[in-house]
Amino acid sequence: MHHLRSVFWKEKEEKAKFKLESKEKLKDDKKEKVKEEKKEKVKEKEKEKDKVKEKDKEKIKEKDKDKKEKKLTKIPSTVTSGVPFEEIFTLGVALPIFGVPLQQSVERARCHDDTGLPLVVRDSIDYLQAHGLKSNQIYRSEPDKIKLQQLRKLYTDRGAAFPYHWDIPVACAILKNFISELPESILTQELHGQFEQAAAIAEPQRESAVVALIGRLPQHNHALVAWLCCHLRAVLDNEQYNHVNIQTIMTSLGPALGMSQNLLAYLIANKDKLFPDVKLTRYVPPLQSLPADWIDRASESELSTELGKQESLLRQIHAEMHAGFITAARDHQLWEAQRIVTQLKRKLRSVQKSVEPTSLPSQHLSVDEHQTIPSIEETNAQTNEQTIEQEDITPTSQSCDVPDVKEPSNDPTFPVDFESQKPQEAVFPVEFEDTFAFEAKETEPESQEKPKLSEKELKVLRLQLENAEYLQLKSLLQAKINSEQFEIVKLRSHVALKNKQDNLQNKEKDNSSQEDQELKQKLMKENAMLEQKRLNLINQIFQERVACVQLKIELAMNEIMSKS
């Protein structure tokens, strides 16, 4: 059937060609264009048919193709999170984060906790720590250039990166790029030479010399060096899995760091002594809105940590506005962050106040001999008691706590399921496995207590999980829509260009014979059919997704049940 059809098309093509040739020999080059166009059309048709064929035949090949298609669909998705395109474009150009001094880069796009790392560095280290330590790709494989460019642009434009933007080689490469594009060594111009010298000294003096130098590093450089060394140490500790040794790292990062192997190896090997306070923790960005119950059940330290993050975010927004980047979206963000800050401050104040009155009577009891110091101790004890009390009271309202939902992607059954579903997703292959990791991240941080779950609470929990899943799906789809819109604009401009060129040719077509008309009609029919198929597939994908969400929730629920 398919063969017949393609033969038929070829015949048509030949005839059409012949027609054109036999017509007046006007402008040769233009004719050729027509030919080429027709050929292309027919070829495309054939390709599509091939696809259908293949689907019927083997599923293994399908996977490969899906991967290719995935890449293709990823390319245009540079626009995300509904920020106006022009706005993020200019912000990225005016205030770049790559290739500027570290201090500036941190000011422009930082982690809003107290690490003082550029966001892109933190995110790539986080990603590698979570997914890369045991992979043999880490610091070895070349990244997909397009994917790297895309991620880089995303960070430059302060867009939100989604899990499907990341993979191990890309994370390594973006980290490397960031470091190599810094205008000076991460050990600073001033101290780099001294570091090299210190590392060459014999042992008893070496450590103290290096420690002294590290003490002189500016705050941001200190953070970057420390995190990098801790991360590389973790990579080397997994040598038996990833087969990365210090030479591998030197080959990959050496040029960017500009350090001797001796120095780098020393820093990595002694990171515990040199950077005793640094621990690699996953970055939790500032909350975008305060859930009603979060503020009630958060401890004082959680509140003040969040307040710090929000204030840092607020400073960044103000800085961006002062640089002239004022949009409705940023205005909105500003008010939102400001409101969260106010809420947190109020809550903190009330928590602190509620401690004072209870501490007063206790002070009266112990007025005589022990004066202030014990009362402070008591106050602390009481704070603890209070927080414990709070925790005791809250579990009923706390059912939303999602206790430790482990990454479902660890579960071998899931990826397999998705693989088998993929053949149906010719239209938009969104990466399911990646989505998993992402959701797991979101739910992980909120897990401390193990509430006893009643029926009702289970229901609530399920609904909340469902809600989270759908929100996730929504943001993913939104990102897709954005990228599609971007693509539409691009294609439109192409079409406009083509139209100009084709004007003359169209005149020729008007004279075309019945056979051409037939061909046209056939093509139109074919298109309509394909369109129908496409719609069916979209429908199918949608249903599969809903099923996926249900399965995910089921899995998470099981996890919770087995925990509690």
Place this chain on the structure above:
Amino acid sequence: MSRKAGAQGTLHKVIMVGSGGVGKSALTLQFMYDEFVEDYEPTKADSYRKKVVLDGEEVQIDILDTAGQEDYAAIRDNYFRSGEGFLCVFSITEPESFDATQDFREQILRVKNDENIPFLLVGNKSDLADKRRVPLDACRERAAAWRVPYVETSAKTRDNVDKVFFDLMREIRSRKSDDSRALNGDVRAKKRRRIKCAIL
């Protein structure tokens, strides 16, 4: 979040301005939580949201409480820009704060570039009548010159607190409906014109 806001009706953005210590935060907190805080702590910036019923319609009000101190003037500009209405507060016991309202008014007009921006002149601390140092006539005169309403409030006794916020919200609301009417009017006019063209 934004979806929720849509479902809960319109959002009016109000900004409190005025010198330090005139009672902007006190008015805001009294309106928000019915509380009066005696001890003074300078504000840098604070933002609140409340659901209220305005003439039978449920709306949300966002209140941004700004710093009176000049140190934070740079931050203030960013907020002024997105404000839809302003409560310009001074203390009737402090002539300097009354004088300062002139500067605030100018600053707002400069940022918003709009003479008719919803705006109320608010004389606070009306409970301290015995310490009054800004004559009522002067206040009324200035308000008339600006063509804005003048209201005296007391954050301590809650006198007129709701009134200033609700009056301002009404101004914002009527302003918004004027704007949208103007927009629709334009569209209609354009359409009419277009139709004519087609006929011709």
